[in-house]
Structure formats: C-alpha cells, structure tokens
Amino acid sequence: MAQRTLTTFILAVFVSTACLTSALASGVDQTHSTVPSQNASFVTDLQTFLKREDAQRYADLFAGAVVSGGVDATGGTLIHTPTALTAYPGGYYVTETGSVTYVSNSTCYLIVHTAVTGNLGTFQRQSGTHYLTDCTSPSKPALPAASLWLATIVTNGSSVTAYTDLRTRVPYAGSYLLADLPSANTRGRLALVSDVNSGTLYWDSGAAWRQITLNPMTGAGDLIVGASGGTPTRLALGPVNYVLGVDSAGTAHEYKSIIAGSGISVSHSTGGVTLSVIDATPSGAVVPYAGTSAPSGWLLANAAAISCSTYPNLAAVLVPSASIYGRGTAVGTFTVDTATDVFTLASHGLFDGALVHVASTSTLPTGLSANTVYYVRDATVSTFRLSASSGGVAIDITGAGSGTHSIYDEVNLPDLRSRMAFGVGAGTFTADFAPGDVDTGTEIITVPTNTTLYTGQAVVYTSTGTVVTGLVASTTYYVIRATATTIQLASSLANSLAGTAINLTGTGTGTHTLTQTLTTRSLGERGGEEAHVQIESEVGRHRHPVTTDASATNANTAVMGSNGGGADADVSNAASYNTAPTTGANNMPPFLALNYIIKIRGHAWTHRRPTFAQL
Structure with a gap:
C-alpha cells in the first residue's frame, strides 16, 4: 500500500513536471531556478526548488512589479533595445532583452506582458518578445490584463525625441499615476500615487481608493496651515515674489504682494526681500547744509x-x-x-x-x-x-x-557763497478785503496782517463784484500805510508819500483784492549789495526842524517866519545841506552763514535687511 502511494506521488510530480516544461516552452511560465531533473533525489530537490522559488518571488514582488530594467532613452533610430527587464506582469516572472521598433512621427505606449505571442487590442506585439506597443491611439489607452506600463515614447522622423518612464515599481505599495490606479476590489492593498503632492499613499478599502493621510496638498510647494479647530487646510504655492501673511479679518492665511509705496523700491532675491528708500531729490537741487564738507551724493555750490x-x-x-x-x-x-x-x-x-x-x-x-x-x-x-x-x-x-x-x-557749479537764492519769475502778494472793511468816512481799508504793504508800494486793485466807489478795477494804486492792519490808497507815488488818500464813497460788493507784483527774476540773475551809499536822488522826501531866530547872526542858521509874524528868508550856504553821505549803510538783516550744497544725482540707497524681512 505504501509502495503504491509513493508511486502515485512520483507519477503526479512527473506529470506536473511535464506540464511545467510545456508551459516554459510557451514563454508564459518562467522560474528563477532550474526545475530539478528526475533522479533518485528528485523529491528532495523539488522541495528545495519550491522553497527557493517561493522565497525569491515573494522578495521580488515586494521589491517592485518592475524589478529592474525596461528603460529606454531618446535619440538613435526607431529601433531601440531597452535595458534588460525583470518584471512580474500579472504575478508571472518575466525577463526580456529584446528590441522594439517604434513608428515614426508618433506617440507610442510601451508595455510588458506575460506572453510572447499575440496582439492585445490596440497593442501590437513586438515579435518574439514580451513587449507590445500602441502607436495609434490619440490618448493613453487602457492597460491590458497581465501587463505593466513601461514608457511613453515620442518619435519625430527617424528618431526618438521624448521618453517618459511609466513603470510601476512596487505593486500595491509603489508608484502609480492617480488615473492609473487599478480597480478597488481587494481591501488592504497600498498604492503610492506619484502625481498627488509628489507622492501620497492610498489604500484599497474594497470599494474605493482612499488617501491615507487626508493630505490636502496637491502640488509641489503647497503648505499646510492651521484653520479653525486645528483642521489642516491646503494653501497652494503662491505667485512669484509674494509673501505669506494673514487676511484682514485675521482668520486665514493668504499670499500678499509687497507694493512699493511712494519713495520705496522693492527687489526680490533668493532668501530675501530688499526694501530700499528712494532719494527723490532731483539732480541740481540746492539746499542749505550745516556741515563743512558736502555729504556723499552732493557737492558744495561754490562755482567749482x-x-x-x-x-x-x-x-x-x-x-x-x-x-x-x-x-x-x-x-x-x-x-x-x-x-x-x-x-x-x-x-x-x-x-x-x-x-x-x-x-x-x-x-x-x-x-x-x-x-x-x-x-x-x-x-x-x-x-x-x-x-x-x-x-x-x-x-x-x-x-x-x-x-x-x-x-x-x-x-x-552755481556760486551761492555769501548769497541768498531768489525764485525765478515774478512772484505776487495779495491782500483780500470785504466791503465791510472799507470806511468811507476815513478812506481806511482794513486788510489781513500787513507784512508787505508799505507806503509807496504799488498794487493793482480788482474785485469779484462791484468796485469800491472811487476806485477803478485793474488799476494801479499806491499804498499809504496806517497801521499793521489798515491802509489807505493814493492815485500816485507822490500822493502816497504826501499822505493824500483817494476819497472812497462806496464799499462795493464781492471780494476786493490788492495784488503786489514782485520784480521778475531770471535764472542766474545777480543783484543786491551788502552796504549802499545813497546818492542825492535816492534821498526820500523828509523834514528837518529849524531854529527860528529873527536876530540870527550865523550865516548857516535859517531865519523863518513864525506863526506870530516875521519874514521868511533863504538858508545861507544851502548847498552844504545836500551833500550825500560818504559811508555806506549796512542793509543786511541778522544772518547765519551756512554752506549750500547741490545734488549730484537722484539715487536709491539700500538699508540693511531687517531679520523679519528674511523670507
């Protein structure tokens, strides 16, 4: 009985061995080791073979569906030989060293299959190999059963111009594109989806693939930021040269651009943002300066x-x-x-x-x-x-x-040593007054604080309504200064100096204006003097007291008629009283001498970056 059982077992092994040999011949089944031959130690050898084969396949499966090889490259002709391939399409052990012929001017999809004969749908067999290609589909076709993706190949003319690696290196624990995940039907399987946040783990629940970490990020550079309740939320990579901040409500993060305000420039570099203060002072600007030498960017205005x-x-x-x-x-x-x-x-x-x-x-x-x-x-x-x-x-x-x-x-350079600068052109001062500011009994006009209207000053009168009776619009009159806030007007300089005011009989309506136009100055014009010696014609009209002495014997003493009587007489040696002074009078107000400096050019200087500006 025992002998018959052993004979039956050996016969079964022999039959299985014969079937395995037949399968090997078809190219479907391959083994890592050689199947033992029939001999006296066949049973022991078979046990050793099966243990080693199972252990090797287990290690290979968890090393990757494509264990190694199957890599193509660009260039060359349309006939390519990928690197030696070891893979497990459909769980079968496959090796391949054959060549592939691509179609010119096409996008071809390359796969590996368990068999070495026959086409699979749109995929055409590369003769005598485990390779098949689809060079006709307008988009990526479905992957046939018992197959693995290897690459996408683009050809142009007679050369390969682009190569994209599509190999799935680890079955159910490795690299897939999200769209290429197999159907979810085996609970517990793992897959690494390479195009979600540069690699995210998914698991097969039996009904659907689910993201293990619930990672909300979808692109390279995304950030996870805290939100209400501590739930992480996704903040996509922001625009170039933006910084991360908080929104105006203080409830969420957002990217903000750094806007250059007035007088500020912004420049971005690796690792930092530089804020620079722009010197808006134009070239040629002149300012007083208390220093003894000009600072950087300036020169002394000294005629050099x-x-x-x-x-x-x-x-x-x-x-x-x-x-x-x-x-x-x-x-x-x-x-x-x-x-x-x-x-x-x-x-x-x-x-x-x-x-x-x-x-x-x-x-x-x-x-x-x-x-x-x-x-x-x-x-x-x-x-x-x-x-x-x-x-x-x-x-x-x-x-x-x-x-x-x-x-x-x-x-x-302009020479501003011991000089004051005047504005070019003709400046004006104006003084406005209302009808109620005109006193027709005294001819007095009340004006704002009077700092420019002095006796003899020429002004032009205008009005937005009816004119003051006694005056004519757009006519020049001459000021008679009364107090710091009151004046009268005269029809001529002589009347102004004599104190003869125009008789004003009506106050008019609207706003009345007196305009004083200053002397027009041209660029570079020079004038003025520190001390001035008056000539006779410059001496203003004035009065001198005289001694009334009817019995005067001094030839230089005036003999004047008095209110009580007496006779007028000429002053002896009158010419001696018209002699002009010989020493000039100092006309300068109190002053402080400073250097004037002139701007070389408008430019920006960069402040050292503060720590918080580092991005």
Missing part, C-alpha cells in the same frame, strides 16, 4: 568746475545754463569738416561717450547749439564726432559757422 562725464546727471541740469554758471576750462578750439562731420582738435584727450558742450565767439557750425549736452564718438588722438545721445548716430554738420569754436568737458 566739474567734469561733465563724472557727473552726467548734474551736467544735464547745468549745461543748459552754462552761459550763466560758467563753462569751465575749454578743452580747446576746433574745426569741423562738413563733408565727414569730423571735428579736429589736436591731442584733445576726449574719449567715446564723454559728455561735452560747445560755444563760439560768433556762429556755431550748423547742427550744433550752445548750452547743449553732446556725446563724443569715433574719437582718435586728434579727431572725433559728436552725437545727441550716448552711442547715437553722428550729428550731421551742414555748415562750418564763423568765429572761434570751443569745446568744453566741464561746467561750473
């Missing part, structure tokens, strides 16, 4: 000649007024060839890009203007051309001009 090329922004301000402030020292005198636009000046020392300006004792060459910035180009030792902009085309000179022409590469 500066290089136009060294201070181009300031030169652009000063050169248009070079005839006022000074041109500096001339580089030399030049001639010009109108046929070639070439200027000649021996050993001029100028260089391409140098800022210059020109002047002439008579007429400049046609095409050039005085007090204008030009740029040197095509400079040689003794010749050059000029352009209107740096690197611009040469100016076309159509006439040689006349006189002596000079070129300058300097300009003088």
Whole structure:
C-alpha cells in the first residue's frame, strides 16, 4: 500500500513536471531556478526548488512589479533595445532583452506582458518578445490584463525625441499615476500615487481608493496651515515674489504682494526681500547744509568746475545754463569738416561717450547749439564726432559757422557763497478785503496782517463784484500805510508819500483784492549789495526842524517866519545841506552763514535687511 502511494506521488510530480516544461516552452511560465531533473533525489530537490522559488518571488514582488530594467532613452533610430527587464506582469516572472521598433512621427505606449505571442487590442506585439506597443491611439489607452506600463515614447522622423518612464515599481505599495490606479476590489492593498503632492499613499478599502493621510496638498510647494479647530487646510504655492501673511479679518492665511509705496523700491532675491528708500531729490537741487564738507551724493555750490562725464546727471541740469554758471576750462578750439562731420582738435584727450558742450565767439557750425549736452564718438588722438545721445548716430554738420569754436568737458557749479537764492519769475502778494472793511468816512481799508504793504508800494486793485466807489478795477494804486492792519490808497507815488488818500464813497460788493507784483527774476540773475551809499536822488522826501531866530547872526542858521509874524528868508550856504553821505549803510538783516550744497544725482540707497524681512 505504501509502495503504491509513493508511486502515485512520483507519477503526479512527473506529470506536473511535464506540464511545467510545456508551459516554459510557451514563454508564459518562467522560474528563477532550474526545475530539478528526475533522479533518485528528485523529491528532495523539488522541495528545495519550491522553497527557493517561493522565497525569491515573494522578495521580488515586494521589491517592485518592475524589478529592474525596461528603460529606454531618446535619440538613435526607431529601433531601440531597452535595458534588460525583470518584471512580474500579472504575478508571472518575466525577463526580456529584446528590441522594439517604434513608428515614426508618433506617440507610442510601451508595455510588458506575460506572453510572447499575440496582439492585445490596440497593442501590437513586438515579435518574439514580451513587449507590445500602441502607436495609434490619440490618448493613453487602457492597460491590458497581465501587463505593466513601461514608457511613453515620442518619435519625430527617424528618431526618438521624448521618453517618459511609466513603470510601476512596487505593486500595491509603489508608484502609480492617480488615473492609473487599478480597480478597488481587494481591501488592504497600498498604492503610492506619484502625481498627488509628489507622492501620497492610498489604500484599497474594497470599494474605493482612499488617501491615507487626508493630505490636502496637491502640488509641489503647497503648505499646510492651521484653520479653525486645528483642521489642516491646503494653501497652494503662491505667485512669484509674494509673501505669506494673514487676511484682514485675521482668520486665514493668504499670499500678499509687497507694493512699493511712494519713495520705496522693492527687489526680490533668493532668501530675501530688499526694501530700499528712494532719494527723490532731483539732480541740481540746492539746499542749505550745516556741515563743512558736502555729504556723499552732493557737492558744495561754490562755482567749482566739474567734469561733465563724472557727473552726467548734474551736467544735464547745468549745461543748459552754462552761459550763466560758467563753462569751465575749454578743452580747446576746433574745426569741423562738413563733408565727414569730423571735428579736429589736436591731442584733445576726449574719449567715446564723454559728455561735452560747445560755444563760439560768433556762429556755431550748423547742427550744433550752445548750452547743449553732446556725446563724443569715433574719437582718435586728434579727431572725433559728436552725437545727441550716448552711442547715437553722428550729428550731421551742414555748415562750418564763423568765429572761434570751443569745446568744453566741464561746467561750473552755481556760486551761492555769501548769497541768498531768489525764485525765478515774478512772484505776487495779495491782500483780500470785504466791503465791510472799507470806511468811507476815513478812506481806511482794513486788510489781513500787513507784512508787505508799505507806503509807496504799488498794487493793482480788482474785485469779484462791484468796485469800491472811487476806485477803478485793474488799476494801479499806491499804498499809504496806517497801521499793521489798515491802509489807505493814493492815485500816485507822490500822493502816497504826501499822505493824500483817494476819497472812497462806496464799499462795493464781492471780494476786493490788492495784488503786489514782485520784480521778475531770471535764472542766474545777480543783484543786491551788502552796504549802499545813497546818492542825492535816492534821498526820500523828509523834514528837518529849524531854529527860528529873527536876530540870527550865523550865516548857516535859517531865519523863518513864525506863526506870530516875521519874514521868511533863504538858508545861507544851502548847498552844504545836500551833500550825500560818504559811508555806506549796512542793509543786511541778522544772518547765519551756512554752506549750500547741490545734488549730484537722484539715487536709491539700500538699508540693511531687517531679520523679519528674511523670507
């Protein structure tokens, strides 16, 4: 009985071995080790074979569905040989070293299958291999059973131009695209979905794939931020150069842009944001300065000649007024060839890009203007051309001009030493008064605090309603100052000095205005003096007391008639009383001398980044 049982077992093993050999021949079943041959130790050898085979397959399955290989590359021809493949499509052990032929100008999907014969739907067998390709589907096709994705291949002409790795390296615990997850029907399986937050674990509940961590993030760079109740929420990667902050309600995080306000610039760099204060002071601005030397970015306004090329922004301000402030020292005198636009000046020392300006004792060459910035180009030792902009085309000179022409590469700074600056143009002061401010009994007009209306000052009268009776609109009158807030008006300077006021008989309506127009000043105009010696014509009308003495014997004593009688007489040696003073009077108010400085150029300086600005 025991002998018959053993015989039956050996026969069964023999039959199974025969079937396994047949399967191996079809290419469907492969083993890691060689199936033992029939011999005296066959049963022992078979047991060892099965243990090793099972252990090896278990290790391979958890190492990955595609254990290794199956990798293609770009370039070459349309015939490619992927790296040696070891995989488990459908759980079967497969190795492959064959080649694949792709279709030109196509997108091909490459898979590996358990068998080595037959096509699978739209997938065409690569002859004699486990490889199949689909080069006709307009989009990614469904994966056939017992197969694994290997790659997407793009061809152009006779070459592979793009390769995308689609291999699933670990079955149910590895890499899938979310759309490629197999049907959920085996509870407990795991899958790593590579296109959700750069890799997220899912598990098969038996009915659906569920995200294990409930991670709300979906893209690279996403953040998890706290929310009400501590529930994490997703905050997607923000726009470029934005910073993370809190919304105005203080309830949620949001990305905020850093906006440059007035006088501020913002620049972004790796690891930080730099806020810079912009110096909005324009080139050529002049301010008083208590220091002894000019600070960085400024020069003393002391008439010094500066290089136009060294201070181009300031030169652009000063050169248009070079005839006022000074041109500096001339580089030399030049001639010009109108046929070639070439200027000649021996050993001029100028260089391409140098800022210059020109002047002439008579007429400049046609095409050039005085007090204008030009740029040197095509400079040689003794010749050059000029352009209107740096690197611009040469100016076309159509006439040689006349006189002596000079070129300058300097300009003088304004000289504000011991001087006060006046505004250019004609300024005005105005004083408004209402009809109720006019006293027709005394001709007195009440005005706001009177700091500019003094006796003899010319003003123009206007009104928004009917004029004050006795005055004419848009007419010049002369002030008679009464007090700090009251005046009268005279029809002439002489009447103003004599105190003869215009008779005002009506107060008019609307708002009445007296306008004092100051002397028009031109840019660079100079005037004034510290001390002034009056000449006879400048002495104002005034009175001197005299001694009335009917019996005067001094020839220089006036004999005047008195209210009580007596006779008037001429003053002896009257000419001696008209002699003007010989020493000038100091006309200067109290003062404090400071340096005046002039801005070289508007620029920004960068403050050191504070710690909290590090992003």
